[in-house]
Amino acid sequence: MFIRAYLRASTDEQDAGRALVSLEQFATDHNKVIASVYLENASGATADRPELMRLLKDARKGDVLLVESIDRLSRLPVEDWQKLKAAIDSKGLRIVALDLPTSHQGMQDTKGDEFTGRMLGAINSMLVEMMAAIARKDYEQRRERQAQGIQKAKAEGKYQGRPVDIDLHKRVKELLKAGLGIRATARHADCSTTTVLRIKDALLPSIKEQD
Secondary structure (H helix, E strand, O other), X not given: OOEEEEEEEOOOOOOOOOOHHHHHHHHHHOOOOEEEEEEEEOOOOOOOOHHHHHHHHHOOOOOEEEEOOHHHHOOOOHHHHHHHHHHHHHOOOEEEEOOOHHHHHHHOOOOOOHHHHHXXXXXXXXXXXXXXXXXXXXXXXXXXXXXXXXXXXXXXXXXXXXXOOHHHHHHHHHHHHOXXXXXXXXXXXXXXXXXXHHHHHXXXXXXXHHO
16 A cells, blocks of 8 residues: 655645645554655646646555545536546545545555445545535635625725735746756746746747847
8 A cells, every 4th residue: 555645735835745744644643654745736626737647647556645635635626526536536546634534544454344444435435525515615715705805906996916926037037048947947946837837928028029
């Protein structure tokens, strides 16, 4: 059995690895060791998550997909969640979430009472589905409140948009102009490849003008 820890944060400014200590302690408490860590900054509402896809590619039957909570794994719409869940099931992965006690039995080797194991598995699967639905609903409600807040701020002339990290943008631009690739730039600038691509897209017009 391999324990594969998946950690995710929604934005580049958040620390995706924040929960690693908790996950490692949890594994230790169950006499296990985390074999691989997959960490990324990406929205849980999108299916385009390279590290999660890499985890699924690496996984073998009986491995554990360990997360802090189900919302770290998914805030996806129903159809996308069902596709992801089917991919997880097809690999024979067991989902274990720190905040879902019924899933903790997945840290144990599959021996003993088969009937009890199947019953607990069925109950856990149902609760995972429920928590995924709650996570999606919470995401949609927060987006709606955010949109309402922006609309109100615009109406009052107070909306200024998201502040730009000027130093980071400058550093990324310098690295790109020096000829570094996307991944190398992200590594040297200590940011995500998504951020580098966004800054690169904004930089393209000036590069063309120089050409």
